[in-house]
Amino acid sequence: MTKIMKVLATAATLVSAVAFGQSYTTSAVANGGTVSGKVTFQGTPPQLAPEKRNKDPKVCGTTGPNQTLIVGAGNGIKNVIVYLKDIKSGKKMELKPATLDQKKCSYDPHVQAVPVGTTMTVVNSDTVLHNVHASLGASTVFNYAMPIHNQKIPKKLVKAGFVKIKCDVHGWMNGAIGVMPNPYFAVTGDDGSFAISDVPAGSYTVEAWQETLGTKTQQVNVSGGGTATADFQFSKGSASL
Numbered sequence: 001m002t003k004i005m006k007v008l009a010t011a012a013t014l015v016s017a018v019a020f021g022q023s024y025t026t027s028a029v030a031n032g033g034t035v036s037g038k039v040t041f042q043g044t045p046p047q048l049a050p051e052k053r054n055k056d057p058k059v060c061g062t063t064g065p066n067q068t069l070i071v072g073a074g075n076g077i078k079n080v081i082v083y084l085k086d087i088k089s090g091k092k093m094e095l096k097p098a099t100l101d102q103k104k105c106s107y108d109p110h111v112q113a114v115p116v117g118t119t120m121t122v123v124n125s126d127t128v129l130h131n132v133h134a135s136l137g138a139s140t141v142f143n144y145a146m147p148i149h150n151q152k153i154p155k156k157l158v159k160a161g162f163v164k165i166k167c168d169v170h171g172w173m174n175g176a177i178g179v180m181p182n183p184y185f186a187v188t189g190d191d192g193s194f195a196i197s198d199v200p201a202g203s204y205t206v207e208a209w210q211e212t213l214g215t216k217t218q219q220v221n222v223s224g225g226g227t228a229t230a231d232f233q234f235s236k237g238s239a240s241l
C-alpha cells in the first residue's frame with residue numbers, strides 16, 4: 001500500500017466511524033444509575049384537528065387522528081425521545097431488527113428510537129401505493145415507492161439523527177425515527193414518563209426531542225446506583241400547531 005493510499009484508507013475509516021456512531025465505545029458498567037423523569041405540556045394543550053384524508057378512502061378512511069402531539073393524563077406528552085447526548089462510553093449497543101409499517105395509511109409506530117446501525121425493515125401492509133420518504137435535515141435517508149401489498153424493504157440506518165418520514169402519495173402521513181448515537185435513550189409512554197438505566201456515574205446532558213415542539217436540554221448528575229430526575233416542560237412556543 002502506498003503512503004497516499006494509507007492516508008486515504010485512514011480517512012475513510014474515520015468518516016465511516018463517525019457515520020456509524022462509533023465514537024461511542026462499550027465499557028463495563030458497574031453499579032450504574034438511572035435517569036428518569038416526565039415530559040409534560042405546560043398550559044392548555046392545543047386541540048389538533050383530525051387529519052383529513054382525501055385519497056384511497058377504502059383503505060385510508062376519510063379521517064384519522066393527528067399524532068404530532070399526543071398529550072395524556074397529567075399533561076404527559078407521549079412519543080418524546082429522551083437521550084443522553086454526550087455520553088461516550090457505557091453499556092453495549094444492542095442492535096435488534098426494527099420495523100416501520102405503513103398500515104391503514106398511518107406509520108406504525110408513529111415515533112420510534114433505535115441505535116445507529118439498526119436495520120429498519122420498511123413494510124407496506126396496505127393494498128395501496130405508498131411512497132415513503134425519510135429525511136435527515138436536507139438529506140434523503142431513503143425514498144421508496146412501495147406498490148405491493150406486504151412488500152418489505154430493509155434499510156440500514158447509518159447516520160444518527162432525528163429522521164422525519166412523509167408519504168409523497170398521502171400528504172397527511174407523517175412520523176419519525178430517532179437514530180440514536182448511543183444506547184442511552186427512551187421514548188416516553190402515554191403518561192410522558194421515561195427511564196434510562198445502567199448509566200455510569202457522571203455528569204451528562206439530557207436532551208428531549210418532540211417532533212413538532214423541538215428540543216430541550218438539561219444537565220444531570222448520576223451517582224452510582226442512584227436515580228437522577230430530569231423532568232421536561234414544553235409549551236406551544238413558536239411551534240406551528
Ligand SMILES: [Cu+2]
Pocket residue numbers: 105129130131167168169170173
Ligand atoms: Cu401513503
